[in-house]
Structure formats: structure tokens, C-alpha cells
Amino acid sequence: MINVxxxxxxxxxxxxxRPNDVAFGSNDFKxxxxxxxxxxxxRLRAWVRDEGPAMTPEETRAAQTLPTAAEQEARAxxxxxxxxSQRGHAEDAEPHYVRAGxxxxxxxxxxxxxxxxxxxxxxxEDFMKIxxxxxxxxNAFYRPIEATT
Numbered sequence: 001m002i003n004v005x006x007x008x009x010x011x012x013x014x015x016x017x018r019p020n021d022v023a024f025g026s027n028d029f030k031x032x033x034x035x036x037x038x039x040x041x042x043r044l045r046a047w048v049r050d051e052g053p054a055m056t057p058e059e060t061r062a063a064q065t066l067p068t069a070a071e072q073e074a075r076a077x078x079x080x081x082x083x084x085s086q087r088g089h090a091e092d093a094e095p096h097y098v099r100a101g102x103x104x105x106x107x108x109x110x111x112x113x114x115x116x117x118x119x120x121x122x123x124x125e126d127f128m129k130i131x132x133x134x135x136x137x138x139n140a141f142y143r144p145i146e147a148t149t
Contacts, residue, residue, distance in 0.1 A: 007040070009047065009054050017047070017054035019064040021145045063145050074104035078114070085117055094118065106134050 005025075009018035022033075023040040030036055046052035055063065067075070081096035097114045104110050111130050115122040 009044070011054070016060055016064075019055075019060055019145075021063075070103045071107065074100040074102075074107060074110055077103065078110050081114070082117075090118075106137060106139060108134075 005023060007018075007021050007023045008016065011017045021040075022035065024030075024033070024035060024037040025041070027037050043052065043054075047054045054060075077096045077100035081093040081100060084090070084093035084096065097118060100110045100114070108130070112122050112127055114120075115126055120126040
């Protein structure tokens with residue numbers, strides 16, 4: 001999961017019924033994102049009422065993006081850094097936060113999620129630098145699963 005608004009549908013048995021996707025609860029940001037919330041909300045309502053499927057297991061798997069080895073290592077570095085930070089070892093945590101960001105440079109959960117802990121502004125220039133790197137790498141914030149699924 002990279003950024004908000006991110007959704008994930010999980011069924012009563014704890015299985016992913018619809019993988020990580022971009023969706024909004026209203027059309028407040030439709031002009032900015034081009035995403036109409038009504039399509040997602042209609043699907044969600046139908047699924048909850050058993051009036052329509054979420055996705056087949058095959059569609060769910062095909063739409064998932066599994067983490068790479070580097071991204072998994074970044075999560076381990078982040079977890080260690082967080083653990084150190086929570087125990088008052090901010091100086092020891094810093095290299096692990098930096099390494100996590102190097103391993104997963106486009107993971108907002110890691111990069112932006114560590115900013116406040118590290119004394120950086122998650123809404124200011126520090127964050128905009130990450131956004132610019134993300135955009136320059138050809139990524140887009142709002143790329144939902146195709147409307148046909």
C-alpha cells in the first residue's frame with residue numbers, strides 16, 4: 001500500500017476479496033483525481049449484500065503486487081528502526097530509517113511514515129521531494145484497478 005486513499009476488501013473468512021486499490025468514499029476529490037467514487041461504492045454495496053462478486057481468486061491474485069526482496073528488507077529495517085525509536089534510541093534508529101528508504105524509495109508508508117518521528121515535515125518540502133521522485137519515476141498516485149473488475 002503506497003498512499004491514501006487505499007482500500008482492501010477482506011471477507012468473513014479473512015481472505016482478500018479485493019486487493020489493494022484506490023477508492024474514495026465521496027466525490028470530494030473527483031476533479032483532482034478523475035475517479036468517481038460511485039462505481040466503487042456500488043460494487044461495495046453489492047458485494048456486502050451478496051448481490052455481486054468482489055473478484056474471483058484468480059482476478060484477486062492477478063491484481064496484487066507482491067513485495068520484492070528489497071521491499072521486504074526495507075520493512076524489516078523500518079520495523080527495527082521503529083522498535084529502537086520507541087525505546088528512546090533515535091540516533092541508533094536513524095540509519096535503519098535511511099536504509100529502509102533506500103531499499104523502498106517509493107514506499108510512502110516507509111518514507112513519509114517515518115518523517116514525523118525523525119523531525120521531518122510530512123506535509124512540507126521533505127514530503128514534496130518524495131512526491132517529485134515518485135512522479136519522475138513514472139508513477140501515479142491514483143491508478144485504480146480497471147473498472148471492468
